[in-house]
Amino acid sequence: MKRLTKAATLAAGAALAFQAAHAGSFVNDDLYLGFDTATATRDYIIDLGQPGVVGAGGSSVADLTGDFSLSTFDSIFNATNGVNLGVVGGNPTFGSYDLYTTELRSGGPGNPAIAGSPDLSGDSHSSGSLSYDVGAIDAMGPNLPAAGTGVADLNKSFYNNIAPTFTASTFYGASGINPLGALDNTGVIYLDLWHATTSSPFAYLGYFTLNVDSSLTFTPAAAPIPEPATLGIFALAGLVCLLFRHSFKRKLA
Numbered sequence: 086m087k088r089l090t091k092a093a094t095l096a097a098g099a100a101l102a103f104q105a106a107h108a109g110s111f112v113n114d115d116l117y118l119g120f121d122t123a124t125a126t127r128d129y130i131i132d133l134g135q136p137g138v139v140g141a142g143g144s145s146v147a148d149l150t151g152d153f154s155l156s157t158f159d160s161i162f163n164a165t166n167g168v169n170l171g172v173v174g175g176n177p178t179f180g181s182y183d184l185y186t187t188e189l190r191s192g193g194p195g196n197p198a199i200a201g202s203p204d205l206s207g208d209s210h211s212s213g214s215l216s217y218d219v220g221a222i223d224a225m226g227p228n229l230p231a232a233g234t235g236v237a238d239l240n241k242s243f244y245n246n247i248a249p250t251f252t253a254s255t256f257y258g259a260s261g262i263n264p265l266g267a268l269d270n271t272g273v274i275y276l277d278l279w280h281a282t283t284s285s286p287f288a289y290l291g292y293f294t295l296n297v298d299s300s301l302t303f304t305p306a307a308a309p310i311p312e313p314a315t316l317g318i319f320a321l322a323g324l325v326c327l328l329f330r331h332s333f334k335r336k337l338a
Contacts, residue, residue, distance in 0.1 A: 111223045115232060116174040116185055116278075118293075119243030120158065127161050128243040130228070131235040133172070136185065138232075140303040141278065141290045149293075149301045154235055158297065161237055165272045165297055171264030172276060172293060173247055173256060175219035182215040183282040186256075189266035190275035190292050197308040200289040205262070205279045209286035214260070221246050221256040272297035 112132070116139055120129040131152050133139050140147025162168050175184040190201030200206065210218070225242040244250070248257035248265045257263050266274050273296045281287040291305035 113176040118172045120170045121244040128238040128241050132230045132232045134232040143305045144307040147303045153301045165268050166270045168268045169265040173222050177219040177223050186264045187276035190277045197304045205287040207286045218260040
């Protein structure tokens with residue numbers, strides 16, 4: 086019993102040390118990927134960096150897998166099914182307001198040039214509303230990690246300031262946009278990325294693909310459509326990863 090208590094204490098201390106070592110502050114236009122549930126005691130927040138680093142505006146798939154830690158994810162969430170995730174970012178500076186947000190992409194990867202549903206194209210925002218929307222992201226403040234790193238956030242900054250809560254002080258409540266999608270048992274999800282400024286309505290930039298077991302990528306809208314044979318290889322690889330994960334967990338049980 087003492088050994089278990091000691092192990093739990095060490096684990097909690099490690100989590101706090103991890104958080105302190107990676108704590109940063111809000112950076113204009115960095116894209117923040119957050120994972121949360123109502124029941125988890127922490128959120129998992131990753132700073133993916135600037136849109137250009139992520140691959141927005143490019144023509145080839147960007148591999149962001151190195152930014153995602155499966156061990157950190159598993160230490161926070163008891164299961165993959167039901168974990169919410171989304172990406173937000175923007176600039177709250179007067180005269181430079183802009184906003185980035187994801188929405189769940191329906192229908193799988195499909196054609197990268199075509200947004201999934203719902204479609205935010207043409208949805209415009211005033212400078213005042215953009216300022217308020219990004220202000221909710223900025224409110225995560227000192228609990229955010231540095232670019233290219235992640236943090237196990239004991240303050241649940243993503244859950245309390247972004248979504249899925251719908252209040253006047255959250256991003257979801259301020260913008261009316263839910264940036265989150267929920268993972269299912271496959272551990273695979275697609276999220277469209279949108280960008281708006283005070284002078285231009287939302288424009289579709291491409292989509293994120295997360296396979297919890299193997300990869301995190303961003304496919305820009307200008308990326309070529311994979312050949313059917315390539316899609317088949319990706320599907321087979323995903324199935325193999327899923328089977329391996331289930332087999333590994335059974336051995337540990």
